[in-house]
Amino acid sequence: MPNTPISATNNLSTTSEATVVDCNDVTTTKTQPHLQGQKIGLCLCPVCRKLNLTSNNHCRRCFSQLSNRNYASIQQSWALLITATILLVVANIYPITLLTNRGVVTNDTIFSGISHLVQTGMFPIAIIVFTASILVPWLKIIGLATYLTAISFNLPVSKRKLMVGFHIIEWIGRWSMLDLFVISLTVALVNMGQLLDAKPAPAATAFALVILLTQLAAKVLDTRLLWDRLEQSDDTN
Amino acid sequence: MHEFDDHDSIILCHSCDLAVRKRALPSSSRAICPRCHTVLYDSPYCSINGMLALCIAALIIFIPANLLPVLEIHFLGSVRTTTVIQAAVTVWAEGYWVVGLAVMVAAVIAPGLLILSILTQVMIVKLKLHSSFWQRAYSTLLKNHGSISQMTMLEIYVISFLVSAFQLSDFSDVYFGMGTFSFTMLFVIILFLQREYNLEHMWSYVDA
Ligand SMILES: [Zn+2]
Numbered sequence: 001m002p003n004t005p006i007s008a009t010n011n012l013s014t015t016s017e018a019t020v021v022d023c024n025d026v027t028t029t030k031t032q033p034h035l036q037g038q039k040i041g042l043c044l045c046p047v048c049r050k051l052n053l054t055s056n057n058h059c060r061r062c063f064s065q066l067s068n069r070n071y072a073s074i075q076q077s078w079a080l081l082i083t084a085t086i087l088l089v090v091a092n093i094y095p096i097t098l099l100t101n102r103g104v105v106t107n108d109t110i111f112s113g114i115s116h117l118v119q120t121g122m123f124p125i126a127i128i129v130f131t132a133s134i135l136v137p138w139l140k141i142i143g144l145a146t147y148l149t150a151i152s153f154n155l156p157v158s159k160r161k162l163m164v165g166f167h168i169i170e171w172i173g174r175w176s177m178l179d180l181f182v183i184s185l186t187v188a189l190v191n192m193g194q195l196l197d198a199k200p201a202p203a204a205t206a207f208a209l210v211i212l213l214t215q216l217a218a219k220v221l222d223t224r225l226l227w228d229r230l231e232q233s234d235d236t237n
Numbered sequence: 238m239h240e241f242d243d244h245d246s247i248i249l250c251h252s253c254d255l256a257v258r259k260r261a262l263p264s265s266s267r268a269i270c271p272r273c274h275t276v277l278y279d280s281p282y283c284s285i286n287g288m289l290a291l292c293i294a295a296l297i298i299f300i301p302a303n304l305l306p307v308l309e310i311h312f313l314g315s316v317r318t319t320t321v322i323q324a325a326v327t328v329w330a331e332g333y334w335v336v337g338l339a340v341m342v343a344a345v346i347a348p349g350l351l352i353l354s355i356l357t358q359v360m361i362v363k364l365k366l367h368s369s370f371w372q373r374a375y376s377t378l379l380k381n382h383g384s385i386s387q388m389t390m391l392e393i394y395v396i397s398f399l400v401s402a403f404q405l406s407d408f409s410d411v412y413f414g415m416g417t418f419s420f421t422m423l424f425v426i427i428l429f430l431q432r433e434y435n436l437e438h439m440w441s442y443v444d445a
């Protein structure tokens with residue numbers, strides 16, 4: 001198989017124990033470079049992923065509106081991401097829970113909650129909470145920002161690595177919900193007046209919105225745009 | 238472009254739009270895009286009867302999972318318990334309705350809808366309901382399947398039982414309730430249900 005950049009593939013596969021089968025692309029036996037669906041007048045239905053002719057207006061299976069590329073998705077994704085970043089700063093600075101213990105009221109931020117766990121020697125739990133509440137949201141925002149910058153400014157970054165990163169981002173994003181589940185359980189259990197009482201604090205709402213907005217930012221983005229630029233600049237990273 | 242007239246032997250990568258020739262897969266394997274490594278399609282292993290059984294099991298365990306106490310704390314002689322629904326409602330009642338809604342959707346509403354949606358789809362396929370009403374209902378359910386299953390976060394809630402229990406053990410004695418057991422079982426059943434379910438395969442019933 002000459003001139004096919006398929007070589008080092010299996011070791012990069014991101015998914016589970018099932019065997020991974022490489023498909024040949026349509027151009028395998030020809031001399032031309034990779035063929036985009038766009039160039040041969042085909043596109044996938046955005047809803048049910050049925051293959052359609054670009055010239056049709058509606059999907060032949062589910063009758064959804066077809067779109068070849070969603071160029072506005074970059075701006076939408078940027079807008080959602082910037083809002084999420086501001087809210088994440090807010091979520092990190094302001095207290096997320098309010099704890100009353102024998103009359104003494106303490107405001108816990110995400111970070112002080114984790115350092116409290118470390119002080120009491122619960123390292124494994126501290127690591128779980130740190131990953132879900134600090135690492136994942138920040139990684140997700142930085143990752144999405146890198147991704148969007150690469151598309152917007154046509155940066156010469158390895159597009160294959162960006163795509164792997166993007167799939168990881170999509171998958172880990174959900175884990176931030178952990179903190180909100182813990183807060184809701186704690187607040188419901190610990191309500192014994194002045195002796196011991198837990199209440200949510202403003203950062204909780206900000207944190208919930210960060211999760212919502214970053215998931216949406218990843219969802220609206222049309223990732224095919226990244227690979228269109230690849231065809232133009234002809235780098236085979 | 239006459240050589241591509243046979244559309245069903247070609248698929249496009251939904252991440253990078255590469256045109257790929259489709260071929261038959263051995264069971265329990267998946268095809269990945271040669272350029273960007275997105276999973277393109279799985280070999281279908283959907284068993285309609287298997288999914289029906291899992292749906293019914295999930296529906297049965299859904300009720301105790303949400304209504305029985307999941308955590309119990311003993312503090313200076315008094316006992317406090319909470320259920321998954323109570324926890325969400327309490328945060329909402331404290332004025333944090335965004336948080337309450339998020340917890341409610343991720344742990345109660347989305348899993349419930351997911352079970353009912355798959356159950357309805359399975360019944361439509363199994364009973365061969367071809368009338369236009371059922372066919373329209375079927376494609377509506379399939380169109381929304383992706384978002385519902387993305388909002389279902391049972392695995393994260395199961396971990397949060399452990400985290401909460403450890404955090405609270407600093408102040409008081411913590412016990413797991415029957416709800417925790419039921420909720421974990423619900424998570425396991427839904428996990429198997431989602432492994433059995435294949436959206437691409439379910440869509441193929443519409444073509445027929
Ligand atoms: Zn469609």
Ligand SMILES: [Zn+2]
Nearest residue numbers: 250253270273
């Ligand atoms: Zn691809």
